[in-house]
Amino acid sequence: MKKLLFLLLAILAFVNVNSQIKKPVKWTSKTEKISDTEFNLVMNATIEQGWHMYSQFTPEDGPLPMVVTVKDQKGNFELVGKTKESPYKKEFNKDFGVEEFYFEGKATLTQRVKITNPKTSKIVINLDFQACQNQCVNDNVDLTFVIPAVSETEVPVATLDTIKTDTAAVVQPEVKQEEVSETNEQPKNEDEKGLWSIFFLAFIGGFAALLTPCVFPMIPMTVSFFTKQSKTPAQGKRNAIIYGVAIIGIYVVLGLAVTAIFGADALNALSTNVWFNVIFFVLLVFFATSFLGAFEIMLPNSWANKVDRQADRGGIIGILFMALALAIVSFSCTGPIVGTLLVEAASSGGIAPIIGMLGFSSALALPFMLFAMFPGWMNTLPKSGGWLNTVKVSLGFLELALAFKFLSNADLVLQLHWFERETFLAIWIAIFGTWGIYLLGKITLPHDSPITHISVGRLMLAILVISFTFYMIPGLFGAPLKLISAFPPPEEYSESPNGVGGSAAVLTSEKLPDGAELNKHGILIFTDYEKGLAYAKTVNKPVLLDFTGHACVNCRKMENNVWTDEQVSQILKNEVVLISLFADDKRELPKSEQHISPSTGAKIETIGDKWTDFMITKYKTNTQPLYVLVDVEGNNLNSITPTTSYDPDAKLYENWLKQGIANFKR
Known part of the structure; x- marks a missing residue:
């Protein structure tokens, strides 16, 4: 009787222990055959009512994003793209100050794979995720997918998924597969919003490139060419449009090349890699020092000469080579901006580099097209002068400031605390302060013309830059600096996370x-x-x-x-x-x-x-x-x-x- 009572108490204790171990998310998995070598690995989550599970795309510095790890990939199979998710919800989290992406009720993840080793019989995917209600649970699940032999024509319906618990593996029954969203990694509206932002920023970058010494003086030269070569006004307008489209095409091809070389999904992974953040930092410092006048970034002169000879052929072919000549000759000014835009677009992955180059080239080409179509507008253009180099130097200061964001990213990932918030802000204060002094004419750089006075526009910009510099100074003593919160390290990543003097x-x-x-x-x-x-x-x-x-x-x-x-x-x-x-x-x-x-x-x-x-x-x-x-x-x-x-x-x-x-x- 005592033994029976003891056994009963043990069972009750076991049940009580397990009743407190929360498993708010249950997983099932299945394999869907696409072809003899390609399969969809489908993961279905059932989430308890009142709980929500975070997406793998939840931004950093917020709730814990899901991490999908595919095991034993080398030599057995290749991943086709990133893991796709069914649509998730989005909500601003005021405690972390970021948008959070999460699922409620159900979620579906799909990973396509291509089998390279016919002997591959199973694939294991690990999901490390967080689910929250009034409490949060961090869980880790291994899902096993059965891969039929290449010669089989039918795929077994069912796989097992192993869910870790505190006592033993639990086998879950298969859940009927629901329709899987074939969208990109993020819902369509989020992708579109991000791509529009990239396009807009790249468009601004194109206008900035236009106002540099390498590009701006070429506008009257180009207009003069079309005016002399075109027999009728209609022909001149047609050639101008072809010229503009050709400029856009050249830069879009560059975006396509970057995406093709690195891969649409790889770009996003590279942007979060420590070493690539360091490389981006070095690259932007290199571009910035060029804009500041230390040296010129030039493509080989032989390239420009060969393209220029082709441009003399006339006709549509000649116009196309004229556009290519513009890209080559102006590279010393456009190259750093293009490089910076591609680096920024890499953070979004996907087709972002293509969209970025489309925005940049559209802004660059539009004035050439319009002034060639309407030569009379040339009288409204300001004359070339020292102000063009001022624009170029200003872009150099901005590039230099942006470079330190990438160095900060690398330090944050490694948690080295070598580049904490105060250090970052001190460098930005120095950069923007120096820029303000430069705009006031107190500092001159190698390619600057002597100035006896500064224009009203330059003075206004100097006031704006110096005001921004003063705005950042309290950040050294714990001020939140909400205007630039996305750039410096978080307040907790600081020498004095509680502020100075508090x-x-x-x-x-x-x-x-x-x-x-x-x-x-x-x-x-x-x-x-x-x-x-x-x-x-x-x-x-x-x-x-x-x-x-x-x-x-x-x-x-x-x-x-x-x-x-x-x-x-x-x-x-x-x-x-x-x-x-x-x-x-x-x-x-x-x-x-x-x-x-x-x-x-x-x-x-x-x-x-x-x-x-x-x-x-x-x-x-x-x-x-x-x-x-x-x-x-x-x-x-x-x-x-x-x-x-x-x-x-x-x-x-x-x-x-x-x-x-x-x-x-x-």
Whole structure:
């Protein structure tokens, strides 16, 4: 009887443990045959009501985007494009300050593959994703797809997907495949919005290139050519249109070439790669120094001479070669702008380089076409002069400033803290400040003409640039700088994340304990469990374990809305030792610490895995945020409610803290 009772209690305990382990997203998978060698790997997600799962396209610095990893690809199969998603929802998240993309109810992901090894019998795709309600769950799923032999004509309907749990693999039944969206990675309206932005910026870049010493003086020369060569006004207009279309065609072909060489999907991957960010930084500095007058970027003169000879042939062929000659001769001014636009377009991937070149060339070609069609308009053009070099130098300052954004990206990815917010802003203040002084005529560069006075337009631009410089200065002391929030590193990635001279500065006047840091609310936090526990023993205070995540929305809400409550803040600062453990920390553990969890059977490879396993093993849950008050030996202090989670009621949170602290003092 005792054995039976013991067995019953064990079963109840097991059920209770598993009932608290949240699995709000269930996955099924299937293989769809396209041809003998190509297959669609379809992943269907069923999301519990009230929960939402984030897309792989959720922007950085927000909730955790899904990561799709296809295993054992080399030598067995090739990916055809990126993983496509069914349409998702979009909403601005004020806690992170970014748009978030997420699914509710159901989601479908599709990855097309081309089999290169006939012996390939299965493919495994790993999905690392985050789902949130009032808490957030970080989950990791392996889906297995059966690949039929190449000789088979029918594809087996069904595959198994293995979902990791804390006890064993669970096999889910197949869910009937719904229609899969064949759109690009993002919904059509989002793609269109991004491409229109690229086109507009490239169009502005084309007009900027037009106002440079290499291009602007060529307008009257071109108009003169068409006026003399055309027998009738109608023929002149026709030739001008052909000339403009040819210019557009040349640059669009360049965009096509870039996309074809690197691949539409590869461009986006390259833009987020550390080394390519560094390469982009070096490239833009190179372009900027050219615009500032250090040297000229020239294509071989032989190219221009050969093309120029072909242009003398006349007719449509001659006009086409005239357009090519313009592209070659003006390269010293247009090359850096084109290179910068292609770098920026690479961040969007897809056909963005083509759209960028279409916008740039349209702006560049339009004036040539119009003035050739209506030569009388030439009288309205300003005369060439030193102002053209001023435009060129100004573009150099802008290129130099933009270059440091890419260097900042690389540093952020590596988390080196070599290029923090203050450093970035100091460099931008120096660049824009120098530009303002240059516009006032106090600095001259190699190709500048002597000036006795500055124009009203130049003065207005100088005032604008200097005002912007002064606007950035408070950012060195913690100001948010919302106008340029997309460019510098976030406020947390800073030498003084709490600002200079604020309440946090008072606390830092004393040396912080080993392993501790101050968060933006001036609360002392440990992120190392052992060091935090050792400090708690030294000061004889209870420990508040904060199981959180870098990309946990409700964690930020608690920190911004509940922790900032006056009473709660005083408790966190003075009466407890706060240890924050990040369940989504993707940094790998040392090899000696990597292991298989005895309680869940999961691989513990990262710091986040370690703290997730700790939550499941000791507190029987895997959701964040999770708060636990313990004594210096790790024993729970709140007997009735051992843990608490997301609750915007600051008074309830305060009472829960006070109860645990009172138990500790007894």
